[in-house]
Amino acid sequence: MKKDVVLNHVTKTFGNVNAIENVSLQFDEGKIYGLIGRNGAGKTTLLSLLASFSEPSQGTIEMDGKPLFENADLMEQITFVYERDYQENSEKVKEHLEAVEAYKPYYDKDYAMELIKDFKLSLKTPLNQLSKGMKSVLNAIIGLASRSPVTIFDEIYSGMDAPTRELFYQKVIEDHALHPRTMILSTHLVSEMDYLFEEVVILHKGKMLLKEPADELLDRGVSVTGAAEGVDRFIQGLKTINTQTLGGTKSVMVIEQLTEEQRRNARQEGLEIGPVSLQNLFIHLTKEGEHNEEN
Numbered sequence: 001m002k003k004d005v006v007l008n009h010v011t012k013t014f015g016n017v018n019a020i021e022n023v024s025l026q027f028d029e030g031k032i033y034g035l036i037g038r039n040g041a042g043k044t045t046l047l048s049l050l051a052s053f054s055e056p057s058q059g060t061i062e063m064d065g066k067p068l069f070e071n072a073d074l075m076e077q078i079t080f081v082y083e084r085d086y087q088e089n090s091e092k093v094k095e096h097l098e099a100v101e102a103y104k105p106y107y108d109k110d111y112a113m114e115l116i117k118d119f120k121l122s123l124k125t126p127l128n129q130l131s132k133g134m135k136s137v138l139n140a141i142i143g144l145a146s147r148s149p150v151t152i153f154d155e156i157y158s159g160m161d162a163p164t165r166e167l168f169y170q171k172v173i174e175d176h177a178l179h180p181r182t183m184i185l186s187t188h189l190v191s192e193m194d195y196l197f198e199e200v201v202i203l204h205k206g207k208m209l210l211k212e213p214a215d216e217l218l219d220r221g222v223s224v225t226g227a228a229e230g231v232d233r234f235i236q237g238l239k240t241i242n243t244q245t246l247g248g249t250k251s252v253m254v255i256e257q258l259t260e261e262q263r264r265n266a267r268q269e270g271l272e273i274g275p276v277s278l279q280n281l282f283i284h285l286t287k288e289g290e291h292n293e294e295n
């Protein structure tokens with residue numbers, strides 16, 4: 001079975017709002033995707049469609065050439081984890097994981113137990129007595145241990161403290177290396193998660209702004225740092241964003257690929273050329289999206 005997920009001109013409408021508008025893209029089997037977008041951009045809507053929670057209003061979503069929606073064989077391939085409050089659920093963690101195991105064909109119980117230990121979650125706690133962070137951890141464990149060919153994490157990390165998030169990222173990398181599968185992680189924590197992503201999808205107001213390999217995206221710009229006067233001379237005529245000044249030192253993001261000659265000039269000026277961050281690019285690109293719409 002081919003496990004790429006293909007969206008063709010997908011639109012999802014709520015009332016008169018297009019939460020997702022004419023999105024076409026393919027999630028290739030085995031890659032780790034970062035799905036980013038500002039509040040209300042349509043991330044959860046898109047991921048819920050992949051999880052078959054609802055049907056697209058227009059367009060198709062297919063795996064192995066077949067529509068995903070309500071296809072039990074295909075849905076077995078996908079795990080979608082999202083923030084849940086489990087308020088009405090008093091079963092214990094252990095019972096809940098046993099229930100998950102029953103309907104997840106790739107679930108690895110030993111790995112789940114290892115994660116329970118590493119994340120220090122108690123098997124005996126009723127779900128509705130877990131703290132917010134512990135609920136996030138439980139969701140993360142379900143997502144990882146399900147080992148589904150397509151695993152979707154919808155912003156489940158917000159309840160986790162920083163060390164727990166770090167541990168989760170480490171587990172994602174380790175387990176993906178051992179058991180390659182498609183992972184889609186939506187997040188607002190762009191700066192701390194960017195190193196996980198092989199490809200980045202940016203949604204903006206329901207539309208797909210871009211889908212690009214992370215390294216190519218980061219190649220779109222550089223940071224230039226050094227004495228303010230030298231930086232000012234160097235950036236003349238270049239497209240820049242996000243200037244920061246500290247004392248006599250200035251750092252500017254240049255949204256252009258530099259030529260060899262420009263790089264040489266920078267070195268001669270004593271300037272340092274460094275990478276841009278995905279977070280800064282994201283902020284810039286979504287602002288630019290707004291600007292283009294206004295014109």
Ligand SMILES: Nc1ncnc2c1ncn2[C@@H]1O[C@H](COP(=O)(O)OP(=O)(O)OP(=O)(O)O)[C@@H](O)[C@H]1O
Pocket residue numbers: 014015017018019037038039040041042043044045046
């Ligand atoms: N069930 C619904 N009924 C009506 N409108 C909805 C529904 N779900 C989402 N929307 C709208 O669709 C748009 C996209 O929402 P969505 O939750 O997908 O965004 P998001 O990118 O996940 O946002 P956030 O980062 O804030 O969680 C928003 O305008 C939202 O108000």
